[in-house]
Amino acid sequence: MSTLHTVNKSPFDGTSLSSALGLALPGDAVLLIEDGVVGARKGSSAAKAIEASLASCKVYVLGPDVAARGMKAEDLVSGVESVDYAGFVDLAANHARTQSWL
């Protein structure tokens, strides 16, 4: 029944992340991809919102997009899980629907 929310925009470039987190229901998953991954950086101004969501949702980042932006696993908000492309596919397959926050 749950939804996979994908966010591909930086939280510094619009409302995609805040809207996704605001409209995700408990049990949903949020996957940050492309520029969306910058929101998961520890100490960023988006980190608090991510931490709050982790209480009721899973939050993932696409590892290759994190690496491409010069970030490492230890730079991420703790509790955020990194997945590869196969993991992305698994997430999409394991949720009832995927919602893209463009």
Add this chain to the structure above:
Amino acid sequence: MSDAKKFLYLNRKAPYGTIYALESLEVVLIGAAFEQQVSLAFVDDGVYQLMAGQNTKGSGFKNFSNTYKALGDYDVRNLYVEKESLDERGLSVDDLMPITHDTDDEEDLPSIMVVSRAEMAKVMSEQDVVLSF
């Protein structure tokens, strides 16, 4: 109709600045021919798509705002608008176009429903497919 899927078109961009709003509307009109259960959601700047009094004469864009009023003819009867998005932008439902639809029994029923963020989340979770624009 029993195996018709529930489609929600999620609109988050103001009209004219990008092509998203017009593209969404065209896809809705084409998709509505396939007799699915179609609803529209307006969140963030997407609420601007429904503003009354859009005047594009000076900017030269095609004004497609009146096309939303034809959605009822295409059996698209539910336009959900998030209240928080209106509030953040200093807007209220009175700033939006009146959009109505007919059913077999009644005419001119309002199509726009202002819902809270929590209600919008529930609407989204009840869909088979969400298409984002």
Add this chain to the structure above:
Amino acid sequence: MGYHFNGQDIAHDEEGYLTDLSQWNADLALLIAKDENVAMTDEHWEVVNFLREYYDEYQIAPAIRVLTKALAKKMGPEKSSNKYLYELFPYGPAKQACKIAGLPKPTGCV
């Protein structure tokens, strides 16, 4: 590509739909109809005028399903059936009547 009309070339697309809607008038409609092998009667004009009014209000040419429903509401069941409309416009009422009305091809028309 264009219709030769009153010593002018009126541009149309590869399927014969007018490029500039504002160039339409009733005489040009007769010329387009002749190209389509449609002899315009009052019944044809009712549909063409209805399409123009619909476009004026909503900025779209309606899909056939919407056209029949809206016509039924305005003119009654006998003047809105698929059979009636296909007798008037054998190659498809939405397609052919829209072309004669100077409108774009209906959205969602397949």
